[in-house]
Amino acid sequence: MLFDPIFWLIVGVSAILSMAASWYVKSAFRRGTQVGLSSGLTGAEVARRILRDQDIIDVEVREHQGFLSDHYNPMAKTLNLSPDVYNGRTASAAGVAAHEVGHALQHAQGDLSMWARTILVYPANFGSMLGPYVIMGGIALGSATQISAGHHGFAYWLALTGVLMFGIATACSLFIVVNEFNASARARVLLVKLGVTRPGEEDDTVRRVLNAAGLTYLAAAVGAILQLLYWAWQAGLLGGGRRDD
Secondary structure (H helix, E strand, O other): OOOOHHHHHHHHHHHHHHHHHHHHHHHHHHHHOOOEOOOOOOHHHHHHHHHHHOOOOOOEEEEOOOOOOOEEEOOOOEEEEOHHHHOOOEHHHHHHHHHHHHHHHHHHOOOHHHHHHHHHHHHHHHHHHHHHHHHHHHHHOOHHHHHHOOOOOHHHHHHHHHHHHHHHHHHHHHHHHHHHHHHHHHHHHHHHHOOOOOOOHHHHHHHHHHHHHHHHHHHHHHHHHHHHHHHHHHOOEOEOOOOOO
């Protein structure tokens, strides 16, 4: 499989999508830093204002080093904002800060996508690392041949187990996409509601920045789906596969 051109095509497409999405989000963020906020608030002040408005008093807003390293830590209940966001008084800073507060709101309100993302992250990491090797073991033992013969033996069950393991990682990536776009939607509504951004250029810039950020997770999910389909096909679970006839 490691010498299969289809496998490397999928890897290449996934890498290109990931790099393109990463470039786009950085470009959108930098363009957004050219649009100042009429409210004059920094990203940190935006985050604290939204938290107060939503009666969330147990989340701490911190400055965190690194470019676009912003994240919400549900275990420590900390909102970690990069310097450009923490100190920035731009549409980009407001959008990213509000987005991370969106995750804090999801956590506080028991959002399904947040819980699914949190619960699946460790099994997903395990499945993405070991799943392909388990599948290759099933393929080597003749899973596709067993399936074509209508016999579900050890090789079939081994390959199926590997596909299910990798499927957990794929499901997690899909939940992350839903989770990220939901947090962004919450962010935009709250920014306008609280008067942090105005309809027009400021809100449009926030929308572009947040949509660009969401595309990075969408690209990762597309790559995961393509790989899952490839492994299922190789194992014979979707027809085809490698047979020892």
